Amino acid sequence: MPNVLVRNVPEDVHAALRRKAEQHHQSLQQYLATELRRLAERQELSDVLDGIEKRHGGRVGLHQAVQDLAAERARV
Incomplete structure (x- = not known):
């Protein structure tokens, strides 16, 4: 060793x-x-994020993510 x-x-x-x-x-x-x-x-944060990206693929821009979150919250 x-x-x-x-x-x-x-x-x-x-x-x-x-x-x-x-x-x-x-x-x-x-x-x-x-x-x-x-x-x-x-694991470093960058490794975790890379793994998530590879599993789910694609990217969502910040503006779209904010709009989607607002729409989801409005439904509740």
Whole structure:
């Protein structure tokens, strides 16, 4: 398994990470590995929007979207 080395971490950041690890009953290494995995798996907003566009296709302009929403609200 590859390793990651982070140098020059400020003391206050290191201390905060150690506290968080302790709160989760984990070593600092376990805590950071979990957080790095979570960070790596998190989708960026642009990725989510690209996925939506590919599934549904097409685009609606802002003006049309506002008109459609107003019409939908008027029906209720």
